Amino acid sequence: MGKGQLQTEKLPRHIAIIMDGNGRWAKQHHLPRIMGHRRGSESVREVVRECRQLGIEALTLYAFSTENWNRPKAEIRALMALLKKFIRSEMLELHQNNIRVKMIGDLSKLPEDVMPAVREIMDFTGNNTGMTLNVALSYSGRDDILRAIRNLVADRRTKASDITEDFFSSCLDTAGQPDPDLLIRTSGELRVSNFLLWQIAYSELYITDVLWPDFGKKDLAKALRDFQTRRRRFGLTDEQMRNG
Numbered sequence: 512m513g514k515g516q517l518q519t520e521k522l523p524r525h526i527a528i529i530m531d532g533n534g535r536w537a538k539q540h541h542l543p544r545i546m547g548h549r550r551g552s553e554s555v556r557e558v559v560r561e562c563r564q565l566g567i568e569a570l571t572l573y574a575f576s577t578e579n580w581n582r583p584k585a586e587i588r589a590l591m592a593l594l595k596k597f598i599r600s601e602m603l604e605l606h607q608n609n610i611r612v613k614m615i616g617d618l619s620k621l622p623e624d625v626m627p628a629v630r631e632i633m634d635f636t637g638n639n640t641g642m643t644l645n646v647a648l649s650y651s652g653r654d655d656i657l658r659a660i661r662n663l664v665a666d667r668r669t670k671a672s673d674i675t676e677d678f679f680s681s682c683l684d685t686a687g688q689p690d691p692d693l694l695i696r697t698s699g700e701l702r703v704s705n706f707l708l709w710q711i712a713y714s715e716l717y718i719t720d721v722l723w724p725d726f727g728k729k730d731l732a733k734a735l736r737d738f739q740t741r742r743r744r745f746g747l748t749d750e751q752m753r754n755g
């Protein structure tokens with residue numbers, strides 16, 4: 512993607528993506544669902560590279576929701592195997608590109624055999640400063656909020672008056688990162704599906720009919736060009752924004 516066609520000073524700091532449509536892609540191609548996920552991991556590779564090149568600060572990908580545990584066992588196993596394979600094959604390149612990988616969500620629910628790879632990539636890339644790639648695994652926005660509240664209640668040191676919006680943001684899985692400026696959803700569904708509920712309060716939404724395995728850098732560029740036409744007001748009036 513040529514940076515020229517985009518206004519580099521108006522890029523989102525944080526992009527979040529609901530990667531939907533792998534199953535539909537597989538069906539369209541008369542393939543088993545897992546082939547859709549496999550092609551989906553190619554899209555992950557392309558989009559991560561592109562975001563890094565553009566200088567995006569944070570990219571958050573919804574890879575597996577808390578609800579996805581209800582899928583057929585074989586599909587869950589295949590997705591977990593794909594994740595391990597992705598970590599093994601991409602870790603070095605991600606590190607060389609100065610990308611910090613953070614797995615977010617309730618990691619205690621992940622199968623034991625996935626955890627060593629998850630821990631390894633987080634440790635190995637943990638000090639990188641070029642971009643943060645959050646991979647949401649066993650994640651839901653409500654669960655993120657509930658885990659934060661449970662930790663606060665268990666800790667007992669926090670006073671009610673300490674709990675400001677900034678403080679609460681710092682208790683969530685995305686602590687220390689800016690909220691997403693842009694939320695992309697592929698494959699046309701008009702839902703947020705329990706993703707980053709607190710963090711997307713003021714995100715611009717971009718929904719495309721393109722299925723995730725077909726989503727590439729051209730589609731990302733289209734989303735970014737669309738984002739650059741938006742007038743973000745954060746609840747203020749046009750006049751306040753002009754004078755602000």
Ligand code: FPP
Nearest residue numbers: 530531532533534535548551552555574597
């Ligand atoms: C939604 O498509 C996608 C998922 C539940 C899994 C997303 C996983 C990947 C893109 C690959 C692995 C990820 C990484 C980070 C390597 P769906 O199955 O709900 O599609 P459908 O709605 O068309 O059935």
